[in-house]
Amino acid sequence: MGVIRKPNTQDDYYLTFSAMQPQGLAWTHEPGSLIDSYLKFMANSFADFDNDICDVADDFVPTTMKYTIPEWLSALELKSTGNDAQDRANIIAQLTMTGSTNPNFYINYANGSGYSIRVKEYGPIITGIYRCGDACATMNDISEMFAVTFISENQEDLAPLEQSMSDILPAWVKCYFVYQPLNND
Incomplete structure (x- = not known):
């Protein structure tokens, strides 16, 4: 060839x-x-x-x-x-598809499962996102380098979305799933 x-x-x-x-x-x-x-x-x-x-x-x-x-x-x-x-x-x-970190990829992937989502990306330590006890990156610990929140706008049941995303997300990404309906007012 x-x-x-x-x-x-x-x-x-x-x-x-x-x-x-x-x-x-x-x-x-x-x-x-x-x-x-x-x-x-x-x-x-x-x-x-x-x-x-x-x-x-x-x-x-x-x-x-x-x-x-x-x-x-x-x-x-x-x-x-x-x-x-x-x-x-x-x-x-x-x-x-496997291990991608492009937000548009995840939006399109979720659309295929019937979810309309938005993606919020965060750096290592963000106030209001991490809870007490969450693993997060420090200068001596780089085990958590990236956080992302998937916000479902049309479905409250996030378990199927979490399951399907867990199969394709890189291990170093900390994920949060939230239902927040789109306000059309």
């Missing part, structure tokens, strides 16, 4: 190896000679190896993978569609 880095061709290697050969009568550079045949063999081997290395590099990145799609599907507990492009898109969507 060679998307991340384009592999060198057999001709690239052949020209490089030819240029590295010593000059002189003992080193014939004639086409079809033993040395020429050996250089072509080596150029072909190096080009094949380079192509394989580029494929491996492509498989490290979900957007360009082709050989490790089944492993990614298994790791993310997704089902194959039988179409590599669609499977790759599903993997990327799952990876994007």
Whole structure:
């Protein structure tokens, strides 16, 4: 594939190896000679190896993978569609969804569950947000680095929202869930 880095061709290697050969009568550079045949063999081997290395590099990145799609599907507990492009898109969507910290992502995710929410983000220690006994960040403790409040505007029962969000939120985010109907007055 060679998307991340384009592999060198057999001709690239052949020209490089030819240029590295010593000059002189003992080193014939004639086409079809033993040395020429050996250089072509080596150029072909190096080009094949380079192509394989580029494929491996492509498989490290979900957007360009082709050989490790089944492993990614298994790791993310997704089902194959039988179409590599669609499977790759599903993997990327799952990876994007998991651990995201973009407020719009959570708003759209909650909308999919029937909730209309607003998101308030806070830094480490905020008066009026943290309660006595809450774990929060200090200069010596960075276990809680980020707090966020999800405010439901249309549903009082927050348990399903809390459950679905707990599956996708990063561990370092402290979450609060509040019902506050939108006041249309």
